Amino acid sequence: MTRPLRIAFLKPDYGVTGGLEGVAARLEAIARRDGHDVRRISVDMRPRRAAVAGLDIPRRIWDAAPEYFGYLAGRDGFTRLELANHDLVISTQPPSFSVHHPRHLALFYHHHRVYYDLQEEYLRAGYAPDEEVHREAGRRIKELDQPHLERVGWFLAGSRTVMDRLERFNAVTNASPFHAGLIVGAPTRRPPAATEARPPAGPILSVGRHEFPKRTELVVAAAHLLTHRRFALVGTGGREAWAKALDHRLTTTEVDPAALSDTEMWCTTGRNAAPVPDDHRSNVEFAGRVSDAELAQRYADAPCVVAPALDEDYGLTAIEAMALGKPVIVCTDGGGLTELVEHERTGLVVEPTPAAIAAAVDRVCADDSLAAELGRNGRERAAELSWDAAAAEFREGIERVMA
């Protein structure tokens, strides 16, 4: 084993907590258990002043490309960190990989996606009204990122999807896959108890932030094709009001959910969502943020779980669902999710449309033996993705950098 090291975990703080936060915390705990001295170093990515490395940017200019200037401001924070007294740095989300250190292990799940793999969808959604500016900003971000990514000693990539992105955008191949275990609940291979043999009667569950492009709107639209079934969406986010407005619109109008275009659902900024009356009720529950215990219970009660995200880096919610024996429904363009979910073995992989998702939900809910088989296989698959296995991959990454 590597001698005890002084390790800095680098984490940009975007003010939101996602699955990666849980992964980083688990890895820090593993490193501490291994006898290393671990420090978490965060840089806030929400600048209150419009400046990059001391260069004041006129607010109207900043607002024309906030993804660019904000990223550069945070990047500058990481490049200025003095970490020479650490044996090893472990970067997490971008731009923490911009740090200068000779021994650098990157826990890599994604680039600054709106300038890389999500650039076209981001433009199509209308987030960046000046396409020329956005593309030029993206070109510069890539130019800035490239030398830093080339200096990383080793990448622990969140999935094959992420490894492919690194190779495609950066010609980086010094990477190995890292499969995080589940964060909520406990994996088990035991067969369902007698009480679990009955099909769960709770709402169909979807867990994820209401953010672009998690596509929670697809679940809302699918729910309105299955009004006899209850759905629950766990999570909050900047597009929650938009998702609620869509739910209200589909409840109160004759719009056919199956006929909605992407730009009417998820491929839009979601700004200017119509207000929803307080007394609005439908078969969709917006549960917001819940405790881990409540989330585990909701998983247990759900007949199946829908994870509709576009090109996901990994898919922790799918692992959590599978670990609890739940069939998982993902989309064909789900990226890392499609690595975890095998069609008709551990779940269903369907087209990213409300109709296809609704049909998949109906199929699982109507066929108890299929649901049981998918759940059983999913539980076995999830058990392979244990934290013990993840810890071994993590330690191997450290060894590679320290060699």
Place this chain on the structure above:
Amino acid sequence: MPNSDEVLKYLRLAQERVEGGALDLPPGSDAVRYTRDRLAEALPYAHAGLLLPQGTRLRPLKQAVLGAVRSIPANQAPFNTLVLQAIDGAAAAIEGLAHSVDVQEQHASRLQAGVATTELTVDDLVDDVRSLRTQVADLADQVADLRRAVDGTGA
């Protein structure tokens, strides 16, 4: 909305700024390094040959002769030693202060990246850093003076 050319100009400026964004050496670092080097060189000669090792035969006599033939005041050697110690102390103080400036600068940079809770906090911190820089610069000047003094003693 600003025109594209104006935004593109700032995209370039911001990139150039972060590309050249390696942490500047704090003021005084050169002076500290120079002083340290000079101290390392000067220390073996601080006594300028005036003090003979203990145990030297007829040491009091030889010491008196040395004092007579060399036009160095009798208090020169301890003076040199004290000056060097003083410079050493000043250098250490500057190093400590420079480190403090580094830390403050990093902190300020992170605040600028969004850690700040209020603009006032950022401004206060920037003022603190500016004050520290002034102190470092003053100390650097003092070290430079001392350096010239040491050079002047012929140590």
